[in-house]
Amino acid sequence: MNQLLYSKLNSLIKVESSIATSIGKIQLDKPVMLASGILGISLDVFNRLYTSGAGAVVTKSLSTEPWEGYPNPTIFSVKGGGWINAVGLSNPGAPNFAKMIEPNQNVPIIVSLVGSIPEDFEMMIKQFENCKVLAYELNLSCPHVAKVGLEVGDDPELVKKIVTTVKNTTVVPVIAKVGLGTSNYLNTVSTAIDSGIDAITAINTVRATAIDVETQRPILSNKFGGLSGTPIKPIALRCVYEISSKYNVPIIGCGGISTWEDAIEFFLAGASAIQLGSAIGDNWIGVFDEINKGILQYMQRKGFSTIKDMVGLAKKS
Amino acid sequence: MQRNHNHPTIVTIEKVINETPTVRTLIFSDEVMSNVLPGQFAMVWIPGVNELPMSVMISQESGKAAFTVRKHGPASTGLFNVEVGGQIGVRGPYGNSFDLKEGKLLLVGGGTGLVPMMRLLTFVKSTDDVTVLIGAKSKEEVFFEDLANSLLKNNSHNVIVSTDDGSYGEKGFVTDLVEKLVDETHYDGVYVCGPEIMMYKTVQSAHSRNIFVQASLERMMKCGVGICGSCCVGEDLACRDGTVFDGDHLSKNKEFGYFYRNKAGILENY
Numbered sequence: 201m202n203q204l205l206y207s208k209l210n211s212l213i214k215v216e217s218s219i220a221t222s223i224g225k226i227q228l229d230k231p232v233m234l235a236s237g238i239l240g241i242s243l244d245v246f247n248r249l250y251t252s253g254a255g256a257v258v259t260k261s262l263s264t265e266p267w268e269g270y271p272n273p274t275i276f277s278v279k280g281g282g283w284i285n286a287v288g289l290s291n292p293g294a295p296n297f298a299k300m301i302e303p304n305q306n307v308p309i310i311v312s313l314v315g316s317i318p319e320d321f322e323m324m325i326k327q328f329e330n331c332k333v334l335a336y337e338l339n340l341s342c343p344h345v346a347k348v349g350l351e352v353g354d355d356p357e358l359v360k361k362i363v364t365t366v367k368n369t370t371v372v373p374v375i376a377k378v379g380l381g382t383s384n385y386l387n388t389v390s391t392a393i394d395s396g397i398d399a400i401t402a403i404n405t406v407r408a409t410a411i412d413v414e415t416q417r418p419i420l421s422n423k424f425g426g427l428s429g430t431p432i433k434p435i436a437l438r439c440v441y442e443i444s445s446k447y448n449v450p451i452i453g454c455g456g457i458s459t460w461e462d463a464i465e466f467f468l469a470g471a472s473a474i475q476l477g478s479a480i481g482d483n484w485i486g487v488f489d490e491i492n493k494g495i496l497q498y499m500q501r502k503g504f505s506t507i508k509d510m511v512g513l514a515k516k517s
Numbered sequence: 518m519q520r521n522h523n524h525p526t527i528v529t530i531e532k533v534i535n536e537t538p539t540v541r542t543l544i545f546s547d548e549v550m551s552n553v554l555p556g557q558f559a560m561v562w563i564p565g566v567n568e569l570p571m572s573v574m575i576s577q578e579s580g581k582a583a584f585t586v587r588k589h590g591p592a593s594t595g596l597f598n599v600e601v602g603g604q605i606g607v608r609g610p611y612g613n614s615f616d617l618k619e620g621k622l623l624l625v626g627g628g629t630g631l632v633p634m635m636r637l638l639t640f641v642k643s644t645d646d647v648t649v650l651i652g653a654k655s656k657e658e659v660f661f662e663d664l665a666n667s668l669l670k671n672n673s674h675n676v677i678v679s680t681d682d683g684s685y686g687e688k689g690f691v692t693d694l695v696e697k698l699v700d701e702t703h704y705d706g707v708y709v710c711g712p713e714i715m716m717y718k719t720v721q722s723a724h725s726r727n728i729f730v731q732a733s734l735e736r737m738m739k740c741g742v743g744i745c746g747s748c749c750v751g752e753d754l755a756c757r758d759g760t761v762f763d764g765d766h767l768s769k770n771k772e773f774g775y776f777y778r779n780k781a782g783i784l785e786n787y
Binding site: 238242244260271296419477481 | 523527562604606739740742749757779780781783
């Protein structure tokens with residue numbers, strides 16, 4: 201049904217709109233999730249974010265052992281807008297983390313994992329046997345830690361082995377989070393799909409740096425980090441559009457989303473749900489409900505009854 | 518370009534004051550930092566060393582601010598060692614501020630926890646009756662006693678120092694003094710900043726007697742804006758929801774007084 205007809209129908213009958221969505225087998229009451237790396241180390245905070253309107257929370261990327269991450273400065277804002285970070289994947293390690301979220305009943309938690317070899321992921325997933333996990337998200341795209349993240353995502357053979365192993369280890373849906381590395385990210389996407397991945401999150405932060413002109417040195421202790429926030433939104437949107445044009449795979453859009461209009465853009469480009477992080481730094485956690493509300497009002501105004509009705513619509517025009 | 522408060526702005530240290538053998542105050546010119554509210558903090562970048570959260574110290578001169586730092590780990594020692602002419606980056610200010618009541622006030626500070634207390638003193642009304650408790654390990658680690666007295670010269674006031682070893686002022690822990698004072702007097706507001714155990718006991722002493730009390734919490738921080746999660750205390754983010762919390766709120770928090778998170782985010786006992 202075309203949009204004009206939708207609008208006309210909507211003026212005649214009140215359409216019941218729902219912001220519930222599904223990413224393949226993953227069901228969400230609300231389409232806006234907390235992106236990985238943001239706030240994700242305490243169950244109390246997860247509960248708070250869920251109550252604040254997050255459809256799901258993605259944990260910090262967990263490794264087999266606890267990681268301390270890099271020394272500060274690790275996060276700051278770029279003068280022209282957006283954030284740059286090289287936290288260095290600090291996390292309590294999968295075993296500690298699994299114990300921490302074991303009591304969870306209500307919050308839809310997506311566990312993000314980072315590792316170098318298939319065995320890392322296998323070991324970590326086994327830690328979560330007694331936990332309620334909505335999905336796993338494989339971090340194949342962190343741009344600032346050696347031997348993991350993008351260095352894995354840029355190696356199709358390794359991606360294939362990891363995804364295949366993970367899919368053989370768990371029945372829980374598995375998402376691959378991709379980003380812009382040195383190889384064509386679409387190869388990572390297609391390899392992950394061929395290996396049985398359930399969904400794709402696009403994109404991670406984009407490798408970047410910032411230099412202080414007074415002291416004439418990079419500000420990040422790690423020199424390089426990842427750029428997030430509004431400056432990368434058009435790039436992320438382009439990637440979602442490209443992936444959805446080329447492959448039949450559920451997509452979660454991520455990158456610089458801070459308003460309901462941004463969210464709608466990602467739906468129209470082909471995403472079934474979205475994630476945000478930097479927007480919390482700018483607007484705090486009220487941003488979830490604000491975007492949910494904006495999406496619902498837009499759907500009612502345009503006559504969409506489900507998120508699905510909008511997914512990929514921009515490609516049809 | 519307009520100042521981006523979340524990006525380090527470089528300032529130059531103009532004066533260094535040795536407060537004690539381990540504590541220094543570094544003074545610099547910055548209009549934004551000179552006007553922060555009591556309890557607010559900055560993320561302070563020591564180029565080539567680290568970045569750490571620091572409560573912003575007052576300066577007697579307008580347009581100037583300071584950081585009072587105790588050398589402890591590599592980051593604070595790096596800041597301690599910055600000399601006149603040295604450059605550091607500041608971003609912020611971050612966090613909320615104390616809710617200053619009127620009447621009988623009790624301010625409790627331990628070590629560099631006195632910094633927000635000194636700024637709070639610049640906001641008290643001349644009609645307020647103010648008691649300041651300064652806790653230190655020993656005589657040589659006592660600082661800001663004269664400053665507190667001078668800031669309160671127009672008030673009915675009392676500045677009491679207690680040292681753990683009794684080498685100066687009253688002997689014993691400052692929290693024992695708090696317990697005694699709140700037992701004798703119904704304060705309109707109690708404000709505390711210092712080591713967590715000191716804050717925990719002060720909050721307990723005041724809150725159990727239905728006295729309004731606030732504490733400024735310290736946690737490891739990376740972002741300052743509530744996205745990295747390093748500073749979470751229960752469901753609260755010290756940097757964004759705090760650093761100042763009401764005793765009523767804190768008394769329901771399961772982590773306050775007991776746990777902090779290490780660099781990997783694992784809860785550890787105090």
